[in-house]
Amino acid sequence: MFSSASFRAIEGGNLGTSFTSNSRSLSSSALMSSSAHFTTTMNISPRKRVGVLVSVSASASASDSASVNTNSGNNLPVSGLVFQPFEEVKNEAFVVPAALHTSIARQRFMDECESAINEQINVEYNNSYLYHAMFAYFDRDNVALKGLAKFFKDSSEEERTHAEMLMEYQNMRGGRVKLHSILNPPSEFDHAEKGDALYAMELTLSLEKLTNEKLLSLHSVADRCNDPQLADFIESNFLNEQVEAIKKIAEYVSQLRRVGKGHGVWHFDQSLLLEGGAAV
Numbered sequence: 001m002f003s004s005a006s007f008r009a010i011e012g013g014n015l016g017t018s019f020t021s022n023s024r025s026l027s028s029s030a031l032m033s034s035s036a037h038f039t040t041t042m043n044i045s046p047r048k049r050v051g052v053l054v055s056v057s058a059s060a061s062a063s064d065s066a067s068v069n070t071n072s073g074n075n076l077p078v079s080g081l082v083f084q085p086f087e088e089v090k091n092e093a094f095v096v097p098a099a100l101h102t103s104i105a106r107q108r109f110m111d112e113c114e115s116a117i118n119e120q121i122n123v124e125y126n127n128s129y130l131y132h133a134m135f136a137y138f139d140r141d142n143v144a145l146k147g148l149a150k151f152f153k154d155s156s157e158e159e160r161t162h163a164e165m166l167m168e169y170q171n172m173r174g175g176r177v178k179l180h181s182i183l184n185p186p187s188e189f190d191h192a193e194k195g196d197a198l199y200a201m202e203l204t205l206s207l208e209k210l211t212n213e214k215l216l217s218l219h220s221v222a223d224r225c226n227d228p229q230l231a232d233f234i235e236s237n238f239l240n241e242q243v244e245a246i247k248k249i250a251e252y253v254s255q256l257r258r259v260g261k262g263h264g265v266w267h268f269d270q271s272l273l274l275e276g277g278a279a280v
């Protein structure tokens, strides 16, 4: 009979009702014709008791409402209950799509958000690709800055993880992941005045700031589309981490500016290797 009523499990049970019984013993006519709003307890799981809020909003007849005891002690129908799930789901917004290539989970997810997420996936992959190129450069036998090589390898993997998080999110919302092209990054990172380590780290700082701008614009798309769930996802998983990454890279740039191009770079690289500088 409860296939036609709505339930909301409430931890703790016993929420002020005199109606405590195995709910399955109620007749469907009593449930469907009564305008009562009552809480009962029933064993959903063998391990714990939960309260179940049952809302029935059809109009009551005097005889039917008498079959449900409420705390008030009288048989007055409780008014003001408007949730009629099986009427409301008849709205076309709740029709489950039948088309093969249409998401059946998608709800309140705008096309603009879907494409903004695909663009951010592309940003993360571009970052990953560039950091991978830096790893390859610093790992060369004639460069051999192992700390920087490891740092950029880890960072490349981190950016790919970001892309994957966005892909999973896209799928969760019923969007479609569309991968765009990524440009080939440079393979040389030496710079006549700055040297390779500082040049690469300044490039990284600029890239992380640009990524922050892209994340903020994705967040603003979520705001504009009135999609708080997407906004929360970006805030919770990306924004804080991005600002922390910018601070860390800015410190590395300052340190590399301080040590110059020569011997100091080797010490910087060793400290990165020994301290295991976390990826950005």
Ligand SMILES: [Fe+2]
Residues within 6 Å of the ligand: 124, 127, 158, 159, 162, 211, 280
């Ligand atoms: Fe990232």
Ligand SMILES: [Fe+2]
Residues within 6 Å of the ligand: 127, 159, 208, 211, 245, 280
């Ligand atoms: Fe990053």
